[in-house]
Amino acid sequence: MSVDKHSLAYAVLRLKSEHCGNIKIAVYRIKCYDLLSLGYISRKWPSWQIISVMPTLHPMAGDLIRRTADMEMDDESVHYLEHKPGNDPSEIFGVRDYKEGDRPNQIHWKLSRKNQKLIMKEYSQPLRDRSLFFLDFKVEGEGEKKLYQLDCYIEAAMSVSEGILKNGHQHRIIWYDWKEKKYVEKDIIDSDSSNEAQTALLSAAFYNTAEEEKKQYEGKEEDGSNIIYLTNELSEDKIIRLQKPGMLQLHVIYINDLQKMPLKARTEDFLRKSMISCYRIDIKNMKESIFKLGVVNY
Template structure:
């Protein structure tokens, strides 16, 4: 572009000398045209710059890992002046990582028209893929002038985590929410406030469960099976603080979130309602969500991913346990990528629960030996990055 400017300066000087040496009307017209042409290019491109609108178009804001998803850069030129060349600098990154990637897009922009450039992105880790423009450079048709616009136009796509099959036992407890109306659809229980099923009498059935009115009509003893409450105080606590600043940060965080998803889905599959607590950076506080269905879980996963800001700030879990010093649950599961012995000692001694687990994400199987046990009621479960199913085989929850 500098050479083009120098060329025009030389041509203007030559035309001026030509006009001085030859007193012709053609020489004057040529000089005027050579002087006016850059001015026209400047003014028309400046008008076009002020008439350009840039945005991203994403068909689906949610995508799955390892699969390409399309993103469109839409440039609308509302002026009557065409742009022969435009170049956009686009960068993207995962909110769980500081690694930024970028690429260039080249396109012409027709007058009173929209140009769409489609590009494909993918991610092998869950998280929020944030996409933004650094700039859009536009050039006049003669490539004399360049104008910069559309900085920091942005959009984002959520890469959803994948659930994994895990093994374990879901224990049923007497600690239930007595005001709840959530009962098992598959298992009977001992809650007389709701009838689960009616069946014929079997030896050993309690007499107070006989449905006398219905039995008199059927000429046989009919017994009521009571319902099993599933609204049990069961909590998953997720420590989202990133303790890895190297290449393992993304895979560790990915495994952390997928571990939570797998345990939560395991509880739902066994009809166990539960709650989850994590630090929400956008709210600057610990947030608690109840999960009673797959729809709740999907909503919580999105909120979990969205809760991490670009600074990846997360309050230490010690703060939550200090502020909530009388916790009582049927089961409590702590999920983190940091083996904090002092905190685990505190959970072991101060959190009241029938079953307590500490699920620790590690990036190397050799670190398993360093995760000591010796807790009176806390079960420590190491989970190797990318090996959730193999790591969680016998969780009691």
């Protein structure tokens, strides 16, 4: 392209990627020709940008997580809904004027005397609909095979996360980064945090068959009462380690080429006896199998 003195010119390059991920786009050198294009001078240009190629997200027809936030509960909780009152007298959600049918034990006597009218307390609703979403992938092979596997895993993980969020379930995504030798945690509360988690997940270094987590995830009891476990290598030990006091439900999602690597009969029997829901994602049929999540289990 040509450009006049003291002016600007732009060039648009259309790039295509066969895989999702964070791609570094760099300009290494610029050649500046004379008007007749007979000669040129060359200049290095150490400029670059990171471009995020996002995965394709597929909708889910069902709801994986048992909805518990609106259930009637008498016991106390350390987490509460910020937008809805409930019936836990240990925490006050707010105050309001008296209305017919209110219970006498809800009267806020101090404020009522001060305002010379009945002021009622609104109790907090315990938040039990918290969820932890564990990602546990072992990547095999190199080159295109490895990239294809990562595409499938990230596509499945973010599709499930998006489906959970659309059903009203805020959650925390957790995976082990074997390069950093630590767990990475991302809270998903809205579309912005979801996009941020997707970008971080594109840079994730999942361990291969020769690597294992250097330490077990140290979760707290109040971190989440529903656990979703997405993995391509299911073992009884991992399932037992995920179970903890106060957990309402464990949801297992097995992702693999189901023709070549079906779930082992022994593992299926263990899940059935443990009354744990198990869903399957076939990497050869991603869209349909993700759509069935929350509807068809085994």
